[in-house]
Amino acid sequence: MRLMIVDDSMIIRNRIAVLANNPRLGKVDIVGLAGDGEQALALAKSKRPDVITMDLTMPKLDGEACISELAKLLPDAHILVVSALSDRATALRAIRNGAHGFLLKPFRDEDLLNSLVELCK
Amino acid sequence: MRKPKASKLGKYRDLVLAITIFLFLDMGVLAFNYYTSRLIAADTARINTAGELRMYSQQLAKAVLTLNYELANQQPTQTSLAQISESHQAFSEAIERLKSGLREAAGEGFSTAANSEAMEQLEELERTWAPLGREAVTLLGMKEPGVNDVTSIANLVFARNVRLMQLAGDLTETLESSALERSSTLQTIQLIAIGLAFLNFIFIIFKFVRSLQASDRIAEEARRETTRILETVQEGLFLVDREGRIGHQHSQTLFDMLDKALVPGDNVLAFLMERIEEKHRESVKDFFDVLFNKKVKPSLLKQLNPLQEIAFVPQDGKTRYLNFEFDQVKSGDQVEQLLVTVFDVTEKVTLARDLAHAEQRVKTEVDALLALLDHDPATVDSFLRGAEARLASINSQLASVRPEGPAYRKLVNVVARDVHGVKGEAAALGLRAIEMEIHKFESTLAPLRNRDDLTGDDLIPVAVAMNDVHEATAKVWQVIERVQHYANGEKRAAGDTDSELRELMSQIEHLTLRIASDLNKKAKIEIAAPPELKLPGSVLAFLRTTLPQLVRNAVVHGIEPAEERQRQGKPQEGTISCMITCDAEGTLLISVQDDGYGLSPQALRQTFAENGTLSAEEAASLSDEQIVAKIFQPGFSAIAEPGIHAGRGDGLALVHDMISRWGGTLKISSRPNTYTRFSLQLDKEAWQCA
Incomplete structure (x- = not known):
């Protein structure tokens, strides 16, 4: 799995990065860590990740x-x-825009792992 | 496990095999026919050649005799010689053709007895011909043959022509019988092949019909089982295609549950849009958009599903609560259809609501009891009597109002202000039930406050809501009565204003903390009132009405959320100071200050323009003082949606109203992002004589 983590909080980025080492996910290469939308797009072009965790409220490009x-x-x-915005309309909009999973912040380690495992099935 | 390759053909394997054999047999018969026709053509050619031998032998004999006659009569001999030459050559070639033809036939595996006999006859014919042929060659080799030269060949012709003709005739017969024998064998083979092909064809038909019958039987059984399942299940089951159309197979209960007029092929989304509440429609539409997304996992669909315990209004009008569950039906990689399961959860939802109501009722009563036990009985008593008096006054005003629009409007606004005061006092005493009922009452009044066209009918809901408030206060009385049965403690002396002030301050502190906690804010209150200060009951009533409004205003509008404060470099916890002092001249000073946003005229302009209380032009035309003064006018609030703690624009209006009635002054001072202070002053004469 080539993973890119997009979140404006460094703490969340690092937390996801640490959790991604869990053997349940198999071999994970963290190919990018982005703090805003523009950085995420630039990294996506060069690194071509196949799994992306994405915050919704971010500077520059949301x-x-x-x-x-x-x-x-x-x-x-x-x-x-992976967002703190919990209303259904936000989740549905994200899915319509192209997301495939939705996890609410704050999340438990187990929930993030389950979401990633299910996403890659 | 990988399936064996042959099973790709499945039940059609035998059929395909039989058809392949049938085709092979047909092609075999065709190829054999072609081969047979070639053999028959060769046989015919050989029979013809054998027949030609008789003709050539006769021609030769005739040409030799003619030559003999011509030589004897010294006539020209060229024609005869040419005929001898032609006959000789044709005879020799015919023998060669027959020889090679018979060898070919033997090589093709058709070496029958007749064929061998023909070979022998041909050899004898060749032997009989050989001397005649040699004599003919000798004769033809002479430049000018004489009568004597011809005599020798003429004798041979006489001696052998009949024999040659007889032999050629025999050969022809032999070849004919050989061809007959061979064609009979070929016919037999052909008949066998055609018979086999026919048998194969019968097998195919038999197999095909049986397989068709078997699959029909299975399909019929499956259909019966499906029908039984669909007739038995209690849930509504149906399939929906990508266009949102309901499939033909569905459970019998489905249309009883949804609508009897619904038919397969109807659009389920359009149908739902008519039957569910408007507030859910947008999210249901959005949800249908993602249902066919193959990458969306089932657990996420469940999480996003807005059609859970949804109020559904069928045509008969009786609301039901339904759960809709969706499972994607995939074909290969694509989501082709959705399996929709509908559950009627009306009973469950109704039970849960009844339970919640019962719990709420018990909680409210317990809260009221606990709140009463927390406060001085005289204070509660004074509040309840005051509240009832105000409610009674409202009732009498409602009964005696002049029946015209503007009078109704004025009354509605007076009532709103009065009940808002009662609400503030109830909140300060922690009497949630009364506070909530008044909040509902205010919501009934809100849409009426700006209308000049009110009629008596518009006030009916107001009277009904008033009754609920009455009931809430009556319940508190009941609780008090019950408590009094058990009460054996010493009753506090009425008029002990010292302890009443302390009690009031403690209530204000509780109220502040409760509002902050409800709004998710952090706040503390610092209260300062000199212990020696003696206040008459009327001033305490004044404070009981005004202070809750001012601290409520400070927490709601003044104190920022903790994160915001942190960003501004302030302590996360906001501070509200409430001070009551008396100066040397005897003037009573009451102030409530918060260390929050501060008052910004510009921000107020924007808020009033946005929430529609002022037009953008009006807001822009007012001076800073004028715009700030607006916050004391009824109906002006800096909050868009009224909540239980603020937003109706009555709190500060009430404070303004009270201070005006008492002849006091009200001042505001503020610095952006530092503080806002409301200062109330009552002259010695005003408060000591009250």
Whole structure:
């Protein structure tokens, strides 16, 4: 799995990166860590990740716009939204824009792993 | 496990095999026919050649005799010689053709007895011909043959022509019988092949019909089982295609559950849009958009599903609560259809609601009891009597109002302000039930407050809501009565204003913390009131009405959320200071200050324009003082949606109203992002004589 982590919080980025080493996910290469949408797009072009975890509220280019761009750029990549925005409308919008999973912050380690495993089935 | 390759053909394997054999047999018969026709053509050619031998022998004999006659009569001999030459050559060639033909036939495996006999006859014919042929060659080799030269060949012709003709005739017969024998064998083989092909064809038909019958039987059995299942299940089951159409197979209960007028082929989304509440429609539409997304996992679909315990209004009008569950039906990689399961959960939802109501009722009563036990009985008593008096006054005003629009409107606004005061006091005493009922009552009043066209009918819901508030206060009385049965403690002396002030301050502290906790804010309150200060009951009532409004205003509008404060470099916990002092001249000073946002005229302009209380032009035309003064006018609030703690624009209006009635002054001072202070002053004469 080539994983890219997109979140404006360094703490969350690092947390996901540490969890990605779990043997349940198999071999994971973290190919990019991005703090905003623009950085995420640039990294996606050069590193071509196949799994992306994505925050929604971010500076420069927000998550929703970024998901639409990423879905066009990497149509085969799986995108997991990890966000504190908990309403159903936000989740549905993200899925319509091209995301494939939705996880609410704050998350338990187990929930993130389960979401990633299910996403890559 | 990988399936064996042969099973790709499945039940059609035998059929395909039989058809292949049938085709091979047909092709075999065709090829054999072609071969047979070639053999028959060769046989015919040989029979013809054998017949020609008789003719050539006769021609030769005739030409020799003619030559003999011509030589004897000294006539020209060229024609005769040419005929001898032609006959000789044709005879020799015919023998060669026959020889090679018979050898070919023997080589093709058709070496029958007749064929061998023909070979022998041909050899004898060749032997009989040989001397005649040699004599003919000798004769033809002479430049000018004489009568004597011809005599020798003429004798041979006489001696052998009949024999040659007889032999050629025999050969022809032999060849004919050989051809007959061979064609009979070929016919037999052909008949056998055609018979086999026919048998194979019968097998195919038999197999095909049986296989058709078997699959029909299975399909019929499957259909019967499906029908039985669909007739038995209690849930609504149906399939939906990508266009949203309901499939033909569905459970019998489905249309009873949804609508009897619904038929297969109807669009399920359009149908649902008419039957569910408007607030759910958008999210249901969005949800249908992602249902056919092959990458969306079932667990996520479940999580996003808005059609859970959804209120559904069928045509008969009786609301039901339904759960819709969706499972993607995939064909290969694509989601072709959705399997939809509908559960009627009306009973469960109704039970859960009844339970929640019962719990809420018990909780409210317990809360009321606990709140009463927390406070001085005299304070609660004074509040309840005051509240009832105000409610009674509202009732009498409602009964006696002049029946015209503007009078109704004025009354509605007066009522709103009065009940808002009662709400503030109830909140300060922690009497949630009364606070909630008044909040509902205010919601009933809100849409009426700006209308000049009100009629008596518009006030009916107001009277009904008033009754609920009455009931809530009556319940508190009941609780008090019950408690009094058990009460054996010493009753506090009425009019002990010292302890009443302390009690009030403690209530204000509780109220502040509760509002902050409800709004997810962090706040503390610092209260300062000199212990020696003696206040008459009327001033305490004044404070009981005004202080809750001011601290409520400070927590709701002043104190920022903890994160915001942290960003500004302030302590996460906001501070509200409430001070009551008396200066040397005897003036009573009451102030409530918060260390929050501060008052910004510009922000107020924007908020009033956005929530529609002022037009953008009006807001822009007012001076800073005028725009700030607006917050004391009824109906002006800096909050878009009214909540239980603020947003109706009555709190500060009430404070303003009270201070005006008491002849006091009200001042605001503020610095952006530092503080806002509300200062109330009552002259000695005003408060000591009250």
